[in-house]
Amino acid sequence: VMKNAxxxxxLSIPSKAAYNVAEFQRWAKRYGVPAQFSPYFPFNTIRIVRGAIAAQLLGRFRQFHSAxxxxxxxxxxxxxxxxxxRRLLGEVGIxxxxxxxxxxxxxxxxNVDEAVSRGAFGAPTFFVNREMFWGNDRLDFVEEAIVRQA
Structure with a gap:
């Protein structure tokens, strides 16, 4: 999505990269999850997102995402x-x-073509009908939009 948009x-901007590492720690604390900033990030995620699509088709997305x-x-x-x-896919039976x-x-x-055509420019991006939300800090807005649709 980012490339197509x-x-x-x-992380390509040094001061923003340093801020993102600190922000990552804040979010980990907020969500109550043990987390360390990956020394490999950013890395090529093409096979991971393919794995996510396969997991969706097989009804194993939640397990795949968590793993x-x-x-x-x-x-x-x-x-x-x-x-x-391969180890990750095997862990969730793909x-x-x-x-x-x-x-x-x-x-x-x-999926990428549709997301970009709808205005997506990065991840995470969420759509509730035609309304777009970008960033994990917008999850409250996503939830409100879902409730309005119900």
């Missing part, structure tokens, strides 16, 4: 490495070959 990550979060932000794994992504399938790749392309 012409956006650059915050990926722990691997990156608690255990400091580099999920751009073949052995690490055949690694599935994320290399044309179906998964095409679904990812379609």
């Amino acid at each position: 012409g956006n650059a990550g915050p 990926a979060f722990r691997a990156i932000w608690e255990q400091g794994q580099d999920l751009s490495k073949e052995e690490a992504i 055949e690694p070959a599935l994320i290399e399938s044309d179906d998964i790749k095409n679904r990812l392309r379609a």
